[in-house]
Amino acid sequence: MSSAKRFLSLLIVLAALAPAARLAWTWRAMPHLGVYDDDAVYWVTAKSLAEGRGYRIAGLPGEPAQTKYPPVYPLLLASIWKLNPSFPSNLPAAMLFQWLMLPALLAASWSLFAQFGLSHRLKLVLCALMALNPIQAFFSATLMSETLFTICLVSAVILGEKAARARRELPVALCAGLLAGIAYLTRSVALPMLIAGPLYLLMRRRARPALFFAAGMLPLVAGWLLWMRARVPRSLDLVSSFYTDYVRFNYYGIGADDLGLYLGANFSRLTEAIGQMLVFNPSDSFLSVSLARVLSVAAIAGAIRLARRSGHWLYALFALLYLLLLLVWPYTPDPRFVLPLLPLMLAGLAVEFLRILRVVGKAWRSQRAAAAVVSLGLAAFLAAGVWLTYSGLTGTMPRLFAMQAARTEESLGAFRWIAANVPPGDPLVAYHQALLYLYTGRQAAALKTPPVYAYRQDGPGLEAHVAEFRRAAAGRGIRRVLHLRCDDRAGWDDAAGMAMHALTADPERQLLYSDAHAVIAALP
Numbered sequence: 001m002s003s004a005k006r007f008l009s010l011l012i013v014l015a016a017l018a019p020a021a022r023l024a025w026t027w028r029a030m031p032h033l034g035v036y037d038d039d040a041v042y043w044v045t046a047k048s049l050a051e052g053r054g055y056r057i058a059g060l061p062g063e064p065a066q067t068k069y070p071p072v073y074p075l076l077l078a079s080i081w082k083l084n085p086s087f088p089s090n091l092p093a094a095m096l097f098q099w100l101m102l103p104a105l106l107a108a109s110w111s112l113f114a115q116f117g118l119s120h121r122l123k124l125v126l127c128a129l130m131a132l133n134p135i136q137a138f139f140s141a142t143l144m145s146e147t148l149f150t151i152c153l154v155s156a157v158i159l160g161e162k163a164a165r166a167r168r169e170l171p172v173a174l175c176a177g178l179l180a181g182i183a184y185l186t187r188s189v190a191l192p193m194l195i196a197g198p199l200y201l202l203m204r205r206r207a208r209p210a211l212f213f214a215a216g217m218l219p220l221v222a223g224w225l226l227w228m229r230a231r232v233p234r235s236l237d238l239v240s241s242f243y244t245d246y247v248r249f250n251y252y253g254i255g256a257d258d259l260g261l262y263l264g265a266n267f268s269r270l271t272e273a274i275g276q277m278l279v280f281n282p283s284d285s286f287l288s289v290s291l292a293r294v295l296s297v298a299a300i301a302g303a304i305r306l307a308r309r310s311g312h313w314l315y316a317l318f319a320l321l322y323l324l325l326l327l328v329w330p331y332t333p334d335p336r337f338v339l340p341l342l343p344l345m346l347a348g349l350a351v352e353f354l355r356i357l358r359v360v361g362k363a364w365r366s367q368r369a370a371a372a373v374v375s376l377g378l379a380a381f382l383a384a385g386v387w388l389t390y391s392g393l394t395g396t397m398p399r400l401f402a403m404q405a406a407r408t409e410e411s412l413g414a415f416r417w418i419a420a421n422v423p424p425g426d427p428l429v430a431y432h433q434a435l436l437y438l439y440t441g442r443q444a445a446a447l448k449t450p451p452v453y454a455y456r457q458d459g460p461g462l463e464a465h466v467a468e469f470r471r472a473a474a475g476r477g478i479r480r481v482l483h484l485r486c487d488d489r490a491g492w493d494d495a496a497g498m499a500m501h502a503l504t505a506d507p508e509r510q511l512l513y514s515d516a517h518a519v520i521a522a523l524p
Contacts, residue, residue, distance in 0.1 A: 005120075009120070009124050012124055012128060013106065013124070013127055013128060013131065015128075016127070016128035016129075016131035016132050017102065017103065017106075017131045019131075019132060019137065019393045019394070020099070020102055020131060020132075020136075020137035020140050020141070020393070021099065023137055023138075023140075023141050023393065023397060023398065024095055024096075024098075024099040024140065024141040026398070027095070027141055027398075027401050028091075028092045028095045028096075029088070029091055029092060029095075030088070030091035030092070030094065030095050030143070031088075031401075031404075031405035031408060031409070032142070032400070032401035032402075032404040032405050032408075033088070033091065033143065033404075033408070033435070033438075034404055034407075034408060034432055034434065034435045035142060035400060035401065035403075035404040036142060036144060037431075037432060037434065038069075038144060039142050039143035039144050040143075040432065040434035040435050040438065041057065041059075041068075041069070041243065041434045042069065042073060042074055042077060042143050042144070042145070043077065043094070043143055043434070043438065044057065044058055044059045044434045044437055044438060045057060045058075045066050045069065045074040045077075046074045046075075046077035046078040046080070046081055047078075047081050047085075047087075047438075048063075048066075049074055049075060049078035049081075050078040050079075050081030050082045050085065051081070051085075055071055055074070057240070057243050057244075058437060058443075059433050059434050059436070059437030059438075059443055059444065060239075060240045060243060060244075060433065060443060060444070060445065060446070061239060061240070061427040061443050061444075061445055061476055061478065062240070063443075064231075064233070064240050064243070064244045065231035065244070066243070066244075067227075067228045067231055067232050067243075067244050067245065067246075068242075068243045068244065068246040069145070070184065070185040070186060070187065070188055070224055071185060071224075072145075072148070072182060072185040072186045073145040073148055073186050076097070076148075077094065077097075077143065080093045080094050080097060087438055088438075094143055095141065098140060098141065098142070098143060098147070099140050099141060101140065101147040101148055101151060102131065102136070102137075102140040102147060104151055105130070105136075105147055105150055105151050105154070106127045106130060106131060108150075108151050108154040108155050108158070109126070109127060109130060109154060109343040110123055110127055111154075111158050112154050112157065112158055112315070112343055112347075113126055113127075113343070113347060115158060115161055115310070115312055116306055116310045116312060116347060117309070117310050118347065122350060122354075125350070126343075126346055126347055126350060129346060130342060130343065130346060132389055132393070133277075133278075133280070133342065133346075133389070134280040134389060134392030134393050134396065134397055135277055135280055135335050135336070135339060135392075136339065136342060137392075137393055137397060138397050138400070139336070139339065141397075141401075145186050145187055146187075146336065146339050146340065148186050149183055149186045149187040149189075149190070149340055150339065150340045150342065150343070152179055152180075152182050152183035152186055152190075153180075153183045153190060153193070153318075153340055154315075154343055155179050156176050156177075156179035156180040156183055156193060156197070157314050157315045157318070159172055159173075159175050159176035159179060160173070160176040160180075160197050160200065160201070160213065160314045161312050161314055162176075163176050163201060163206065163209045163212075163213065164200065164201055164204040164206055164209065164314075165204075169206060169208075169209045170208060170209060170212050171212075172209075173201065173206075173208075173209035173210070173212040173213045173216070174212045174213070174215065174216045175216065176197065176213055176216065177197060177212065177213040177214060177215060177216020177217040177218075178216040178217070178220070179216075180193040180194070180197055180213070180216070180217045181216060181217040181218075181219070181220030181221060182220070184217065184220060184221050184224070185220055185224060187340075188224070189322065189325065189340070191221065191325075192318055192321035192322050192325060193217065193318055194214065194217050194218065194221060195321060196314060196317040196318040196321055197210070197213040197214070197217065197314065197318075198210040198211070198213050198214045199317065200313060200314045200317050201213060203313075231244075232244060232245050232248075233245060237472065238465075238468060238469045238472040238473075239445040239446075239469075239472050239473060239476055239478070240445065240446070242446055242448035243446065249448070249450060250329075250330045250331070250450060250451055251330055251450075252450040252452065254330065254450075254452050258452060258455065258456070261455055261456070262327075262328065262330060262455060263327055263328070265332055265455060266326060266327045266328070266329070266332060266333060267327060269332040269333050269334070270296075270323065270326055270327065270333045270338070271292075271293045271296050271297075272289055272292045272293060272296070273292075273296075273333045273334055273335050273337060273338050274292075274295070274296035274299055274300070274335075274338050274341070274345055275291065275292030275293060275294065275295030275296040275299070276292045276334075276335045277335035277338050277339060277341075277342060277345070278295050278296075278299060278342075278345060278346060278349055279291075279292075279295055279384075279385045279388055279389075280335075280388050280389060280392040280396070281388050282392075282396060295349065298348075298349055298352045298353070299345040299346070299348045299349040299352070300345070300348065301348070301352055302347070302348030302349055302350070302351040302352030302353075302355075303315075303316055303319065303344050303345060303347065303348030303351075304316065304348070305348070305351055305352065305355070306347055306348055306351045309351075315343075315344045316344065319341050319344055319345075322340070322341070323338075323341075326338070330450075330451040330452065330455070331451055332455075353378075356374075356378070357378070360374050360375055360378070407484065408435065410484070410516075410517035410518070411432075411435070411439075411484055411517065411518055412439070413515050413517070413518065414482055414484075414513060414515070414517070414518035414520055415436065415439040415440050417513045417520065418436070418440045418442055418482065418520070419439075419440040419441070419442070421512075421513075422440075422442055422480065424441060424442065426442075426477075426480070427442065427443040427444055427445060427476070427477075427478050428442060428443075428444040428445070428478065428480045428481060428482050428520075429444060429445050429446075429447055429473055429478055429480070429481040429482070429523075430444035430445075430446065430447075430481070430482040430483075431446065431447055431448075431483070431484070432484070433445065433446040436482065444482070445473050445476070445478055447466075447469055449462060449465055450465070453465065470523060473523070474523070478523075479522055479523055480512065480520060480521070480522055480523070481520070481521050481523055482518065482519075482520050483518065483519045483520075483521075484517060484518050510522040
């Protein structure tokens with residue numbers, strides 16, 4: 001490749017990165033921290049590590065060990081706390097760290113696309129589309145582990161494929177397993193790779209590399225599982241179990257009769273989520289949902305076609321096991337859940353789109369009317385994709401950040417009252433307990449609800465859960481609750497918000513503080 005071609009390619013990628021860079025720069029102070037709740041918990045856990053308090057959730061009563069999130073991402077964030085222990089002035093450095101992972105993801109994806117045998121032009125287009133993807137841009141400006149996880153996963157896939165073909169395959173297979181293990185220690189949903197990696201190498205008749213892959217990944221998986229088992233509470237503690245016993249909490253209350261409900265809801269949502277990840281469209285209209293499902297089917301078909309054509313099946317095998325895991329996971333999948341599959345699904349969609357173009361090109365010779373209709377449809381799809389991408393990057397994502405920034409700003413009055421009137425050792429109940437801790441230093445129990453109530457739309461069950469939680473909180477001596485009015489929900493999209501409203505609407509509660517945005521009450 002000539003130097004001029006390299007320079008032009010670099011300019012195209014940099015231009016594609018510009019909107020995500022602008023989003024990150026505009027929101028560099030990260031006033032939207034807490035937009036996912038998990039991002040604030042990551043930041044609190046990193047603070048605990050940086051201060052030498054261990055891998056704990058300092059914002060929860062009793063500071064239990066952090067057993068929900070594996071430690072790699074919080075360990076990296078802890079270095080920022082070490083450099084600047086002052087909150088929130090350390091958030092711009094966190095934003096820079098987070099955004100820099102986006103170019104790293106593009107570099108890893110470029111190598112993956114080259115391994116698939118894609119042309120230089122197509123690799124360039126795919127990397128540009130990844131950089132412009134509104135959902136990827138969102139997670140490149142939010143303290144979440146998805147981008148880091150995808151980098152580790154794609155890198156493990158690249159090395160795993162090399163181990164299936166290299167002459168000195170054993171060190172490569174070991175490194176692939178180690179990278180897969182690091183991916184697992186970033187997000188535990190990498191667990192299917194422990195099956196996919198060795199199985200793929202065995203299918204390629206590489207028994208020893210399969211063993212070395214497992215030897216690289218298994219100790220990291222086993223180490224985290226053993227560490228968790230030694231620290232997870234023996235009984236389900238509703239005060240902290242959402243963060244300390246995540247699997248048991250999420251499957252709490254599920255019976256055999258619920259399996260069909262879960263599978264049906266998850267399958268339906270999963271067929272939408274892949275398409276919505278590829279072409280961002282937050283609308284839930286019939287047309288939008290139908291288009292998302294068509295895109296999902298096309299991307300999956302293209303990914304299979306790409307794997308067959310290139311002979312590289314490892315990523316596709318992992319994707320199959322990962323999607324099966326999402327089917328039985330007690331949360332309806334959204335585009336965030338399938339984001340680790342973005343490079344594969346985007347490449348698959350491109351392969352299928354190019355195949356359709358070739359078919360249409362041939363049809364122009366004999367069936368011009370049909371070819372013209374299909375061509376108009378493809379042109380309309382491309383135009384809609386450009387518009388949805390633009391509106392996502394410049395409208396939807398900034399609007400989500402602005403909404404969370406406004407919520408935090410509206411909470412500051414209540415936070416100041418808590419800092420002045422609640423003793424440091426006296427915890428509260430709060431939905432956004434991590435933000436409360438960061439701004440006040442006060443701990444809080446998090447009222448979270450097992451997903452089963454939302455799946456069933458079970459109002460009585462939710463009420464019983466709130467009553468049980470209140471008893472558990474009272475047993476810990478927790479007598480105050482903070483509720484932000486913006487967390488009220490009218491529907492089942494957020495059962496926890498409904499639960500918090502029910503808790504503070506108790507007629508027997510004593511009002512301690514109230515403004516236009518927040519309520520602090522003493523529970524009876």
